[in-house]
Amino acid sequence: MSNDSLAFIGLDLGGTFLKYALGREDGKVLAKGKMPSRAQESRDKTFEVMFMAIAEMLEKAKSFSVHVAGMGVGSPGAVDFDHGRILGNTPNLPNWSDADIRGELESRFNIPVWADNDANLMTLAECRYGAAKGSRYVIALTLGTGIGGGIVIDDQLYRGARFSGSELGHMSINFEGPPCGCGCVGCIEAYASAPAIVKNYREKLANKHFPTPNPITTEIIFQHAKDGDLLANQVIDEICFYLGAAIGSLINIFNPQVVVIGGGVADAGDEFIQRIWQAVHGRAMEAALRGVRLERASLGNDAGVVGAFALAADCYKALS
Amino acid sequence: MSNDSLAFIGLDLGGTFLKYALGREDGKVLAKGKMPSRAQESRDKTFEVMFMAIAEMLEKAKSFSVHVAGMGVGSPGAVDFDHGRILGNTPNLPNWSDADIRGELESRFNIPVWADNDANLMTLAECRYGAAKGSRYVIALTLGTGIGGGIVIDDQLYRGARFSGSELGHMSINFEGPPCGCGCVGCIEAYASAPAIVKNYREKLANKHFPTPNPITTEIIFQHAKDGDLLANQVIDEICFYLGAAIGSLINIFNPQVVVIGGGVADAGDEFIQRIWQAVHGRAMEAALRGVRLERASLGNDAGVVGAFALAADCYKALS
Numbered sequence: 275m276s277n278d279s280l281a282f283i284g285l286d287l288g289g290t291f292l293k294y295a296l297g298r299e300d301g302k303v304l305a306k307g308k309m310p311s312r313a314q315e316s317r318d319k320t321f322e323v324m325f326m327a328i329a330e331m332l333e334k335a336k337s338f339s340v341h342v343a344g345m346g347v348g349s350p351g352a353v354d355f356d357h358g359r360i361l362g363n364t365p366n367l368p369n370w371s372d373a374d375i376r377g378e379l380e381s382r383f384n385i386p387v388w389a390d391n392d393a394n395l396m397t398l399a400e401c402r403y404g405a406a407k408g409s410r411y412v413i414a415l416t417l418g419t420g421i422g423g424g425i426v427i428d429d430q431l432y433r434g435a436r437f438s439g440s441e442l443g444h445m446s447i448n449f450e451g452p453p454c455g456c457g458c459v460g461c462i463e464a465y466a467s468a469p470a471i472v473k474n475y476r477e478k479l480a481n482k483h484f485p486t487p488n489p490i491t492t493e494i495i496f497q498h499a500k501d502g503d504l505l506a507n508q509v510i511d512e513i514c515f516y517l518g519a520a521i522g523s524l525i526n527i528f529n530p531q532v533v534v535i536g537g538g539v540a541d542a543g544d545e546f547i548q549r550i551w552q553a554v555h556g557r558a559m560e561a562a563l564r565g566v567r568l569e570r571a572s573l574g575n576d577a578g579v580v581g582a583f584a585l586a587a588d589c590y591k592a593l594s
Numbered sequence: 595m596s597n598d599s600l601a602f603i604g605l606d607l608g609g610t611f612l613k614y615a616l617g618r619e620d621g622k623v624l625a626k627g628k629m630p631s632r633a634q635e636s637r638d639k640t641f642e643v644m645f646m647a648i649a650e651m652l653e654k655a656k657s658f659s660v661h662v663a664g665m666g667v668g669s670p671g672a673v674d675f676d677h678g679r680i681l682g683n684t685p686n687l688p689n690w691s692d693a694d695i696r697g698e699l700e701s702r703f704n705i706p707v708w709a710d711n712d713a714n715l716m717t718l719a720e721c722r723y724g725a726a727k728g729s730r731y732v733i734a735l736t737l738g739t740g741i742g743g744g745i746v747i748d749d750q751l752y753r754g755a756r757f758s759g760s761e762l763g764h765m766s767i768n769f770e771g772p773p774c775g776c777g778c779v780g781c782i783e784a785y786a787s788a789p790a791i792v793k794n795y796r797e798k799l800a801n802k803h804f805p806t807p808n809p810i811t812t813e814i815i816f817q818h819a820k821d822g823d824l825l826a827n828q829v830i831d832e833i834c835f836y837l838g839a840a841i842g843s844l845i846n847i848f849n850p851q852v853v854v855i856g857g858g859v860a861d862a863g864d865e866f867i868q869r870i871w872q873a874v875h876g877r878a879m880e881a882a883l884r885g886v887r888l889e890r891a892s893l894g895n896d897a898g899v900v901g902a903f904a905l906a907a908d909c910y911k912a913l914s
Contacts, residue, residue, distance in 0.1 A: 352881050361881075362881060363879075363881045410755070411754065411755035423847075425847075427747060427752065432747065433849075434731065434848060434849025434850070434882070435730070435731035435848075435849050435850055435851045435885075436849055436884065436885060437849070438849040438879070438881040438882045438884070439846075439847065439848050439849030439882065440847065440849075441846040441847065441849075441879060441882060442846075442847060444843070444846040444879055444882075445765075445843040445846060445847055446767065446839055446842065446843050446877065447766065447767075447768075447769050448767075448768050448769055448770070449767050449768055449835070449836065449839035449877075450768070456879050457876065457879065457880065458842060458846070458876065458877055458878065458879065459839075459876070459877065460839075515769070516769065519766055519769035519779075519780075522766065522778060523764070523765040523766050526759075526761040526762075526764040526765060526778070527743075527745075527759065527760065527761065527762060527765055527847070528754060528755075528759050529753075529754025529755050529756055529757070529758040529759030529760075529761075530754070530755055530759075531755045556777065556778065556779070557766065557769075557778055557779065558778065559683075559758070559761060559764055559776050559777065559778065560777065561672050561681075561682060561683045561758040562754070562758045562759065562761060562764075564756065564758070565755075565756060
């Protein structure tokens with residue numbers, strides 16, 4: 275069977291939505307969709323949603339005359355890649371902490387299934403088809419409600435000894451910093467996640483007795499900064515300083531080729547990336563920094579599903 | 595030829611001494627020695643010292659009736675493992691920044707040569723024969739004049755995209771911390787290297803207008819602490835706090851099986867290791883910390899040469 279007639283299904287599970295796609299090994303998305311993940315109801319409901327999404331993509335595969343050779347699933351939490359199941363650490367999916375993803379999906383569809391952490395798969399997507407295409411040593415940070423991380427070493431995802439590694443958002447940049455939701459102190463997530471950015475701006479407004487817009491989002495803060503708002507610019511300078519410190523350390527540790535910044539906050543644009551890059555200088559050793567590029571993630575909202583079918587494509591290739 | 599009759603030579607180059615050994619693949623040291631490295635004089639002098647050390651070990655090999663199948667060399671700085679040569683970053687060996695170790699030694703002795711960073715090889719030694727034997731995911735910190743680091747992933751040393759990675763001593767633990775010799779800010783090396791420990795104690799004594807013993811070494815500080823000196827104990831508590839913060843982040847990033855603490859400072863003993871371990875708690879995520887052990891390096895001063903011949907043994911095996 276030629277490569278053109280093979281396709282893979284990718285699922286990206288979140289606390290609110292399940293995103294899904296049918297894609298080819300070359301990264302082309304043939305079809306995609308999105309539905310509520312019902313993760314707050316029960317594990318069975320979430321699996322039902324997955325079954326529906328897969329059935330829809332299998333129908334699409336028929337209409338494109340492609341054969342689905344594998345499925346990849348991205349999920350929050352610690353994912354046992356070897357067995358395709360959740361190992362815990364899923365605070366936003368309360369019924370999901372030991373879900374057997376491979377067992378449930380393979381017994382239903384008889385198609386090979388691989389599962390991995392969602393931040394890992396976004397990183398894989400950027401490596402295979404996005405901002406880090408062609409690089410074999412890549413660090414990714416995903417700036418959103420939390421800060422996720424991914425590590426690619428010699429073209430392979432790093433998963434840690436027990437699938438709980440690459441928590442780059444929980445590297446501490448200040449041992450006397452604010453407490454983080456994870457239980458640690460001074461994590462970069464406590465400084466530069468979307469809620470931390472909003473809190474920073476809110477506090478600056480309150481200190482000046484300025485009125486507080488409601489709601490405040492990171493989009494609004496970045497817009498205010500573009501419009502010349504001094505406090506918003508100050509917030510962004512601070513965020514860039516914090517991210518520069520974190521990325522500097524990561525460069526000293528990993529000496530990567532590319533650092534990718536993704537997630538909703540990175541949608542602020544290329545100027546934001548340039549400001550972070552300026553802040554990295556003086557925070558990384560010259561030898562480790564030489565030749566490193568900082569790039570904005572290029573796959574946007576699709577990165578999760580694209581990474582999921584890329585995982586399936588990678589693993590299928592390794593099998594055959 | 596049986597494995598018993600094969601041996602490897604390991605060299606560990608430092609700014610002051612060259613240490614060397616003849617060893618077997620099982621880690622047994624058959625012979626060893628040490629001579630001034632003459633690194634301050636010229637590159638040629640240092641190579642001459644290496645030639646003498648190797649000649650001495652080849653004589654020993656004859657007397658043990660073993661065949662030397664390969665040589666490993668550990669050096670400070672960035673070492674191009676693929677080509678066995680130095681890439682720079684050798685402030686304590688001023689004439690060494692582009693030394694062609696493999697070229698010089700292979701053309702002289704006609705025995706295969708591999709070279710790597712010295713902290714990497716100390717890590718390898720602990721993995722193959724020491725405190726981390728049997729573990730495939732290992733992080734090592736070497737506390738001495740500087741703080742060196744080593745990363746073992748799936749039983750292999752991690753070297754970075756351009757052989758400048760695993761500078762774990764230059765992870766920043768405080769973005770507002772003291773400047774580090776490397777040009778960055780708040781590196782763990784600026785808090786917990788031997789000179790930083792001595793400076794900390796000296797300042798505490800001066801603040802209290804206490805007399806300052808001369809010289810002060812970390813050995814003396816640890817001895818004072820054992821004797822009940824409150825300031826010395828306060829210094830050690832702070833060092834453990836800083837190391838706990840750094841190791842916590844490294845556990846979140848790598849989810850290793852073992853973290854090994856080596857170097858002269860670690861000779862302070864197991865109680866020091868226990869105090870560091872207590873400080874790690876609350877600084878690492880529960881999921882990443884589960885099952886991790888903190889161990890004191892067990893090979894002491896031999897780790898460098900043992901790691902060097904272990905590298906040769908590993909690479910020789912991979913060839914054949």
